[in-house]
Amino acid sequence: MSRDFHEADEFFVNLSLNTEMELPTARDTVLHFFEQMKKAFPDLAHFFIREGGDLVLEGDKDKPSYRWITIEPRRLAAGHVNPPSLDDAYHLHETLLELAPHLLTISPLDCEALDVTYGFDLNYAGNHDEIVAEALGVGHALESLIDPPSYRILNFEPSITLALEDSCRLQCRLSLETRTSAYHIRTGDFPDEPISVHFAVRQYWGNGPGISFLDSFRNQRQIGEQLLVSRVVPRVIKPLARAIASR
Numbered sequence: 001m002s003r004d005f006h007e008a009d010e011f012f013v014n015l016s017l018n019t020e021m022e023l024p025t026a027r028d029t030v031l032h033f034f035e036q037m038k039k040a041f042p043d044l045a046h047f048f049i050r051e052g053g054d055l056v057l058e059g060d061k062d063k064p065s066y067r068w069i070t071i072e073p074r075r076l077a078a079g080h081v082n083p084p085s086l087d088d089a090y091h092l093h094e095t096l097l098e099l100a101p102h103l104l105t106i107s108p109l110d111c112e113a114l115d116v117t118y119g120f121d122l123n124y125a126g127n128h129d130e131i132v133a134e135a136l137g138v139g140h141a142l143e144s145l146i147d148p149p150s151y152r153i154l155n156f157e158p159s160i161t162l163a164l165e166d167s168c169r170l171q172c173r174l175s176l177e178t179r180t181s182a183y184h185i186r187t188g189d190f191p192d193e194p195i196s197v198h199f200a201v202r203q204y205w206g207n208g209p210g211i212s213f214l215d216s217f218r219n220q221r222q223i224g225e226q227l228l229v230s231r232v233v234p235r236v237i238k239p240l241a242r243a244i245a246s247r
Contacts (some may be wrong), residue, residue: 007241008120013089014079016115022073024104030055035104040095041067067092076100090221097213111205116220120226120237121194124244126184128178128195129156135243152185169204199232
């Protein structure tokens with residue numbers, strides 16, 4: 001899978017544990033949790049509080065590869081940007097899921113959902129929506145809407161969510177985010193910004209899947225990798241990369 005990182009300008013793997021109740025913010029609790037994470041990953045050296053109150057521990061963002069962790073009111077999240085391998089990214093997430101339930105008192109009873117998200121950023125200084133439509137197609141039923149060619153596509157961000165089992169508690173979602181505005185098209189001044197592709201595998205908890213957070217994560221990442229290799233990379237990432245390279 002690591003061989004396909006080079007299809008994008010940036011690649012990341014994120015984990016998000018969404019809770020029903022607010023997470024603890026007591027000084028001793030938060031600092032002890034972050035200190036334990038820093039022991040496992042010494043590069044997590046920068047601690048700060050965002051304006052909205054989110055607590056952040058992150059590595060050096062000026063480096064090509066870095067990690068980050070945030071404690072938000074009802075979400076614990078972590079990510080590894082440009083990891084050398086998927087195993088490197090997974091090591092961060094598994095350590096977090098081993099420590100957080102005890103140190104932050106997160107119970108399976110309190111969990112809303114667990115997300116594993118793979119993200120690809122592909123830089124392009126042009127009409128993002130137009131090249132997404134060119135690379136992926138808009139579907140036969142919609143082709144007539146962009147005829148004549150003088151019509152310009154202003155927004156095209158395809159998204160699809162699939163249930164992976166009968167209860168619909170295990171799902172995956174593919175979504176694209178473009179950053180072209182009407183101003184860019186009017187002026188012809190297109191900044192070199194990324195088209196983002198996000199592929200997430202979500203386990204809704206409810207009564208619980210009957211396994212631990214760690215076991216659920218391992219199941220979700222296995223499903224995520226399989227779908228990335230067989231569907232997302234060959235049918236979305238590579239066609240988009242080829243279309244950008246051809247311009």
